[in-house]
Amino acid sequence: MAKKYFLYLVRWQLSTPILSLVLWWLSGMNVLLATIIANLIGGLIFFWVDRYIFRTISDEPLWEIKEDAECVDCGHIGSGYRIVEWFSYNRKEDKNPQYRCEKCRIKKMVEVREKMTEKPQK
Numbered sequence: 001m002a003k004k005y006f007l008y009l010v011r012w013q014l015s016t017p018i019l020s021l022v023l024w025w026l027s028g029m030n031v032l033l034a035t036i037i038a039n040l041i042g043g044l045i046f047f048w049v050d051r052y053i054f055r056t057i058s059d060e061p062l063w064e065i066k067e068d069a070e071c072v073d074c075g076h077i078g079s080g081y082r083i084v085e086w087f088s089y090n091r092k093e094d095k096n097p098q099y100r101c102e103k104c105r106i107k108k109m110v111e112v113r114e115k116m117t118e119k120p121q122k
Contacts, residue, residue: 007053015042061086061109069099073107081105087116 019038026034062085069080080099084091089112091097100108 004053008050011046011049011053015046018042018045061089061112063105064097064099066099071101071104072098073100073104076101076104078102083109083112086112089116 019042022038061083064084066080082099
């Protein structure tokens with residue numbers, strides 16, 4: 001959290017010279033209108049920076065749970081689980097989600113973790 005806070009403070013300081021340049025460039029117009037335009041430009045730029053700073057990266061996967069689901073691995077009917085998002089693994093838009101029972105979900109989690117931590121072959 002301290003790292004995010006530090007990055008945010010740096011970002012905040014970077015916005016000052018950028019927005020002051022915009023205000024200087026617009027100095028011939030109404031102060032209120034120039035301020036509104038400068039803030040809109042700042043929002044267009046710094047939304048992406050803030051999004052990067054405050055993105056959530058978790059060591060734990062984001063699970064979707066569905067009742068009365070059939071396990072894709074063993075066929076068990078019951079609570080079904082699927083990993084939706086975990087580091088670079090992203091199945092938010094999956095058209096055919098695959099649910100797994102409690103036992104099979106652990107196996108899948110290990111499989112996904114191994115794929116994410118594999119080193120590329122040379």
